[in-house]
Amino acid sequence: MKSSKSLLILIALLISYHLGKAQAILGDPNKDNNTKLYIYEYYHHTAEQEWIKLFSIKNYNADQGYWGKGGVAGRAYFVDYQGSGGSFIDFSFPQKLSGTQKPILQLSGNSANQLQWYAKISNENGNEEFYDVYIKTPIAHLGLTFLIRGNDFTPFFQKENTTPTQFNWSSIANPESFSFFNNAGNIGLGTLNPTEKLSVNGKIRAREIKVEATNWPDYVFEDGYKVGTLRELETYIKANKHLPGMPSAKDVEANGIAVSEMLKLQQQKIEELTLHLIEKDKKIDALIKRMEHLEAQKIKTDQ
Structure with a gap:
């Protein structure tokens, strides 16, 4: 020892x-x-x-x-x-x-x-x-x-x-x-x-990037999905300075962006705006037809 x-x-x-x-x-x-x-x-x-x-x-x-x-x-x-x-x-x-x-x-x-x-x-x-x-x-x-x-x-x-x-x-x-x-x-x-x-810590350059994602927001086009009105959207934007469901500038600066999640959020907003455009287009078509009808009635009256 x-x-x-x-x-x-x-x-x-x-x-x-x-x-x-x-x-x-x-x-x-x-x-x-x-x-x-x-x-x-x-x-x-x-x-x-x-x-x-x-x-x-x-x-x-x-x-x-x-x-x-x-x-x-x-x-x-x-x-x-x-x-x-x-x-x-x-x-x-x-x-x-x-x-x-x-x-x-x-x-x-x-x-x-x-x-x-x-x-x-x-x-x-x-x-x-x-x-x-x-x-x-x-x-x-x-x-x-x-x-x-x-x-x-x-x-x-x-x-x-x-x-x-x-x-x-x-x-x-x-x-x-x-x-x-x-x-x-x-x-x-x-x-x-x-x-x-x-x-x-720096820039990335690639020919292509493939991001996997689940729950892609095609549910926006399902029956029963509530889009909300443009008036409601305007009220929210004035109060929060960003779109509903989207992160604020402060959140992005602090935490960055998860690419797959952001793509889903952006796609959701695109599809919601598409529904708004379809609705507005229908209303415009209806107004045009009404104006054409009123114009035709006026011509008949003038004759």
């Missing part, structure tokens, strides 16, 4: 000693960097958040040609100690950080959104030849494993004691850079809080 306790203490001391980075390289170390896959381990098990500097990337300009390009791609495996489970994040950082070239993150797992990613142009030596990539950890996580491959980058994977500032990109300020798949089966594009099967 005593030897078991001693072994546990020894393991804890070893982990503490190696707190930070451990590196392995897959591939032929005698060949250039293009053949290598780097593996980095980072352990963090404290009650504080940490800034970790991952790597610096050569910030190439576009006019340096096809071969003047670098960048880093890889995956980060993350195990959360607070019960959210394991996650992984696929990341791709371009050869140049700019308004049109931004990193891409694909997050999978409930704990994946606990890591915050940042990048900033490095102003060391008074130039912008490199940009640096950081992550900010949550508290008391168990460990991180990074698999990366890249060109013209310098790996660090160590704690940053000075809090970095003046970021050019971050996963908080630039949600367009990431997608998130959580353990509830929800997918978020540009949002880390997908509350539906697909939550999109």
Whole structure:
């Protein structure tokens, strides 16, 4: 029993000693960097958040040609100690950080959104030849494993004691850079809080969208359906500033629109208005016939 306790203490001391980075390289170390896959381990098990500097990337300009390009791609495996489970994040950082070239993150797992990613142009030596990539950890996580491959980058994977500032990109300020798949089966594009099967923070463009709906309002044309008068409709609109049964502008701004439900409501109003038009058309026809009859009677009288 005593030897078991001693072994546990020894393991804890070893982990503490190696707190930070451990590196392995897959591939032929005698060949250039293009053949290598780097593996980095980072352990963090404290009650504080940490800034970790991952790597610096050569910030190439576009006019340096096809071969003047670098960048880093890889995956980060993350195990959360607070019960959210394991996650992984696929990341791709371009050869140049700019308004049109931004990193891409694909997050999978409930704990994946606990890591915050940042990048900033490095102003060391008074130039912008490199940009640096950081992550900010949550508290008391168990460990991180990074698999990366890249060109013209310098790996660090160590704690940053000075809090970095003046970021050019971050996963908080630039949600367009990431997608998130959580353990509830929800997918978020540009949002880390997908509350539906697909939550999109931005525009969607498609060739066609098919929406399933039930209880389509053909019941409006059934016998016994009460449409109500136009006078009643006018009174309601003056009091509420929207059609009966339809959400108000305030409701829409707060809760959005359920497309299938809105299509049904709009179809219901179209069919009700169609009945009003049919009724008005009948009355107009009756008035025309009456006017024609009166005109014919007048002509006879005049003769």
